[in-house]
Amino acid sequence: MKKIVVIGSGTMGLDIAQVFAKKSFDVVVRDISDEILKANEARLNKSLDKLVAKGKMDEAKKADILAHITFTTDLNQAADADLVIE
Template structure:
């Protein structure tokens, strides 16, 4: 597993993208509007800048992490990823639509994860043709 696709560039999505990138994964972070993507990327850059200032990482490490993250508004960029984690708004219909789109775009073996804290993972998975590849994993 090397390529990660994060749906949602808000607080949770940007944090998840940062953790994956810090651990050597290539990450694409996607949201519905470029301004949300840019804001999420800015949050990640700010977090890493603070880590440099505190001596936790070097400037070079910060740049390597940032180099592993790409922003997009195009869900079709998920076509070659190994793992997707969705961190969109807690709305069942929106999540089901996202998973339906991901199911159509992603390669057969891609694992689709949701970051939901309260919605039925089984119901979200029912919007795909691969419910056995849909998991829940909540970051907090």
């Protein structure tokens, strides 16, 4: 399985994307606007920062997780996905 697409970047979408990215899968997260994606990307960043602050994750793992997640409004990204989670 090479490409995973998650539809929706809210509470569930971010958590699901994070679980796959943590295991080094490439995940594309799709939402309906750039504003929402920007806000939710910042939310993910903040939640990973908290894990780093608590010593549950190091900065390198945080960077690795973020590197495996791409945010987009383009639903066509789902066309060649191996798995789509809505």
